[in-house]
Amino acid sequence: MRFFGVPVARSRDLGRGHAWTLHHVTLEDGRELFVKKGYDFSTEAHGLRWLGPPSAEVLDAEGDVLVLPWLPPEPPSEEAARRLGRDLAAMHARGAPHFGAAWPGHIADLPLDNTPGEEWTSWYAERRVLPYLRMARDADALGPSDARAVEDALGRAHQPAEPPSRIHGDLWSGNVLYSGGRAHLVDPAAHGGHRETDLAMLALFGAPRLGDVLAAYTEVAPMADGWRARVPLHQLHPLLVHVVLFGGSYRTALLDAAAAI
Missing domain, CATH: 3.30.200.20 (Phosphorylase Kinase; domain 1)
Incomplete structure (x- = not known):
């Protein structure tokens, strides 16, 4: 070879x-x-x-x-984490023409509907949450009352309008590799989305030095008021993906997120 x-x-x-x-x-x-x-x-x-x-x-x-x-892994330093925050802010600021993308997407090995949309809250519900809610119901990983809880959460959701950002889309800690004094992103589900989605995904499974990442990010690109309270909304999609891929072990985390919205 x-x-x-x-x-x-x-x-x-x-x-x-x-x-x-x-x-x-x-x-x-x-x-x-x-x-x-x-x-x-x-x-x-x-x-x-x-x-x-x-x-x-x-x-x-x-x-x-x-x-x-090949990126030899190393523990993240404070400066490398802060550099990631600044780099994410710059990446998001490059923007996108609309929510979604002009190419078919996937997350893990599941299809990801990138059909473009102009308003984030309805686009997120229709393209990121409801398709995986149906998959989870069809696989008997969630019951009817679970599905209603997620649907009710979407009905309560409110997201201040921002233009589409250029986002990674699957930014859990395992897709951030620190090497050579900086972070490198891998395995994206890239599309035009809301920048809060990437930050919420970093928080979902406990990214190292998250406080340093967020501090540097918000110095460069301040967040809309109340963004921390909206983290559970942005976590509905990845939690549903995990329910579909790995079964009901993620059910409680999903329902907790829905209740917090």
């Missing part, structure tokens, strides 16, 4: 991620690569390129292979 015309010296399997396999590859010239195999990665590659910094660089994406630089 070769990459960029250079033979592979070593390849270490790193396991599976949903429908694909993961590999740490070292070429004979010493370069190290992170390689994903076994899926159509065209949307992921396009998303990384569209987002720009601080996303990881796409070295190659052809067929069922995606090649990124």
Whole structure:
């Protein structure tokens, strides 16, 4: 096997991620690569390129292979976390023409409806929450009363209007890799969305040094009043995705978020 015309010296399997396999590859010239195999990665590659910094660089994406630089992990320093906050603010500020995207999306290996919309609250309900609520109901991971609780929460939702931001869309802590003194974003579900979505996703599973990230972000791009109270609204979508993928173990967290709206 070769990459960029250079033979592979070593390849270490790193396991599976949903429908694909993961590999740490070292070429004979010493370069190290992170390689994903076994899926159509065209949307992921396009998303990384569209987002720009601080996303990881796409070295190659052809067929069922995606090649990124190997990023040796390191604990985040305060400065690296603050740099991430500033970089996220700059990425969001690059904006998008509308909510959604001009390409079909996915999150993990589930389809993601990127049909464009002009008003965030209804777009979020129709394209991000209700499709996965139906999937969870169909899989018997949620019952009728659970579904009504989520629907009632959407009816109470209010989000101050902002223009579409250029967002990662799946920004949990595992998709933020600290290496070389800075953060690199991977595995996006990139689209035009609300910037509060990315910040809420960072909070969902406890990103390290989140306080430093948020402090630096808000210094550059102040948030609308009450944004912390809206975090559960933005977490409905990723929690529903987890219910669909992993079953009812995420049911309580989903219903807690719905009740908090």
